[in-house]
Amino acid sequence: MFVIQPQTVYLQPVAENKKYVCDPLLWVDQFSDEFFRFAVYRVKNREVAEDLVQETFLSGLKSLNNFRRDCPEKSWLYNILRNKIIDHFRKKTNHEIKQSSTVIEADDDSFFSNFFKPGGQWNNEASPENWNISADKILERKEFMEFLILCLSLLPEMWEKVFNLKTIEDLPSKDICKELNITPSNLWTIIHRAKLQMRGCLEKRWLNK
Amino acid sequence: MYKIMLTCKQATFYSSIRSFKKLSFVQSIQLKLHLMMCKSCHEFDHQNKIIDQSLTDFIKNDHLISEESLSEEKKSQIESAVKQRINKK
Numbered sequence: 001m002f003v004i005q006p007q008t009v010y011l012q013p014v015a016e017n018k019k020y021v022c023d024p025l026l027w028v029d030q031f032s033d034e035f036f037r038f039a040v041y042r043v044k045n046r047e048v049a050e051d052l053v054q055e056t057f058l059s060g061l062k063s064l065n066n067f068r069r070d071c072p073e074k075s076w077l078y079n080i081l082r083n084k085i086i087d088h089f090r091k092k093t094n095h096e097i098k099q100s101s102t103v104i105e106a107d108d109d110s111f112f113s114n115f116f117k118p119g120g121q122w123n124n125e126a127s128p129e130n131w132n133i134s135a136d137k138i139l140e141r142k143e144f145m146e147f148l149i150l151c152l153s154l155l156p157e158m159w160e161k162v163f164n165l166k167t168i169e170d171l172p173s174k175d176i177c178k179e180l181n182i183t184p185s186n187l188w189t190i191i192h193r194a195k196l197q198m199r200g201c202l203e204k205r206w207l208n209k
Numbered sequence: 210m211y212k213i214m215l216t217c218k219q220a221t222f223y224s225s226i227r228s229f230k231k232l233s234f235v236q237s238i239q240l241k242l243h244l245m246m247c248k249s250c251h252e253f254d255h256q257n258k259i260i261d262q263s264l265t266d267f268i269k270n271d272h273l274i275s276e277e278s279l280s281e282e283k284k285s286q287i288e289s290a291v292k293q294r295i296n297k298k
Binding site for chain 2: 025027061112120121122163166192
């Protein structure tokens with residue numbers, strides 16, 4: 001459905017005895033570290049990432065017969081890797097979806113009471129402080145990114161899935177709902193909660209450390 | 210009938226989902242109005258943007274800035290898997 005195919009423009013039969021112009025033997029040296037980093041941040045698991053890199057090269061090799069010269073190896077392999085990662089998320093999602101989707105709304109009231117008074121105004125202790133930083137400058141701060149990643153990892157798994165589908169797959173909201181088997185209002189609530197938590201986490205751990 | 214003034218809870222809701230969903234005209238006016246008058250929600254909205262931007266940046270660049278690499282062991286394992294596959298052909 002959302003699978004990116006290697007560009008068909010390049011798919012051509014190879015004459016017999018013709019040597020590859022792409023040299024698969026160089027792939028491991030050239031690309032494996034970069035691909036591994038790309039994968040490991042997404043799947044957050046070294047072993048899974050290693051396997052995905054290996055599968056990528058093997059899948060690439062499999063379809064290499066279809067390539068003639070000038071194949072854009074790297075971006076083409078990246079596409080394969082990206083598909084492998086998406087497949088991985090999808091498998092994981094389908095596997096876990098049934099338990100998690102029913103729990104989303106159950107404890108909304110107690111969740112929001114951590115942040116807001118019954119009338120909808122901020123609780124004094126949860127109300128945002130001034131961070132005194134601009135959006136452009138913050139990106140230069142490696143430290144901020146580290147806390148960002150930490151806070152991201154502390155969010156419930158459902159948010160992680162939404163985040164993956166949104167940022168990595170770049171899916172529109174209605175497809176995210178379809179993938180996760182939730183209603184749009186479920187999705188909005190998940191996002192609202194994630195943002196509140198994320199912001200609070202950053203303020204607590206990064207700003208007031 | 211709806212109230213034109215949002216509560217902070219509602220305002221943070223609109224601010225949060227804004228990057229996923231286009232707000233209606235009325236909703237965006239309501240949000241703007243609230244942000245003008247509420248310092249806390251104004252901060253929230255600003256920080257929200259920082260978080261969104263950083264997350265996008267993180268996803269786009271993380272593999273370039275990170276220092277992680279494959280173990281040599283795994284590398285040679287992949288290499289021999291590739292060789293094996295080539296020889297099969």
